[in-house]
Amino acid sequence: MKPKALILAAALAMSTPFAATAEMPGMRGTQHIGITVPNVDEAVEFLVDVMGCESFFSFGPFGPFDDDWMTKNLNVNPRAVINVITMVKCGNGPALEVFQYSSPDQDPSPPKNSDIGGYHIAFYVDDIHAATQYLKDNGVRVLEEPHPLTGTGLEGMExxxxxxxxxxxxxxxxxxxGILDEEQNNRAFWSPKSDS
Structure with missing residues (x-):
C-alpha cells in the first residue's frame, strides 16, 4: 500500500465503531466510579450542596496493615491507609465511591487529563447554560463557556x-x-436522562 492509502485506511479504521466482542459473564454496566480526594467531608459537602448528589453512608478506616495487603489488593503503598470511604449517588448514574487515603508516597496533585491515568467525571444536565451560570454563582471555577461538539458522533452535545x-x-x-451517532446508527448511547 502507498503511504497515503495507509493513512486513509488507518483513519477509516479509527472512525469505524467497534461492536463488543468480549463476553464477560453477566456484565451489565458501570456500578460505581472511585475517586480519591484530600478531604471526604469537604468533597461530599460539595457534591451534595452544590452538585445535588445524595450521600448514602461512610465506612473505614482500613489499615495500616503489617503485611502487603494494600499492595496486593489495591496496588498502593503497603503502608497506605484508607481513612474513610463515603458512597454518593448523583441522579440517574453510577455511584461515586469517595476515598480519603493517607500514604507515604501520595501525590497531592490531581492528574491532568493529559496525564496517564487522567480522568474526569461528566454530569448530564438539561440546560447547560443555566447549569454553567449556577456553577459560577456558587463560586465554582468554570473553564470557558459551553462548546458544541461538531463533526463527531457526539454532534448535538454541548x-x-x-x-x-x-x-x-x-x-x-x-x-x-440527542446525538448524531444515535440518529445515524439507530442505537442508543447510554444517557442518564433515559433508561437507554
Whole structure:
C-alpha cells in the first residue's frame, strides 16, 4: 500500500465503531466510579450542596496493615491507609465511591487529563447554560463557556469543564435533542436522562 492509502485506511479504521466482542459473564454496566480526594467531608459537602448528589453512608478506616495487603489488593503503598470511604449517588448514574487515603508516597496533585491515568467525571444536565451560570454563582471555577461538539458522533452535545474545590476535572454535558451517532446508527448511547 502507498503511504497515503495507509493513512486513509488507518483513519477509516479509527472512525469505524467497534461492536463488543468480549463476553464477560453477566456484565451489565458501570456500578460505581472511585475517586480519591484530600478531604471526604469537604468533597461530599460539595457534591451534595452544590452538585445535588445524595450521600448514602461512610465506612473505614482500613489499615495500616503489617503485611502487603494494600499492595496486593489495591496496588498502593503497603503502608497506605484508607481513612474513610463515603458512597454518593448523583441522579440517574453510577455511584461515586469517595476515598480519603493517607500514604507515604501520595501525590497531592490531581492528574491532568493529559496525564496517564487522567480522568474526569461528566454530569448530564438539561440546560447547560443555566447549569454553567449556577456553577459560577456558587463560586465554582468554570473553564470557558459551553462548546458544541461538531463533526463527531457526539454532534448535538454541548460541554464545558469545571474544577472541583480540590482541583479534580469535572464536566457538564447536554444533548436535549440527542446525538448524531444515535440518529445515524439507530442505537442508543447510554444517557442518564433515559433508561437507554
Amino acid at each position: 460541554w464545558v469543564y469545571f474544577l472541583s474545590p480540590w482541583g479534580m476535572q469535572m464536566e457538564i454535558v447536554s444533548a436535549p435533542n
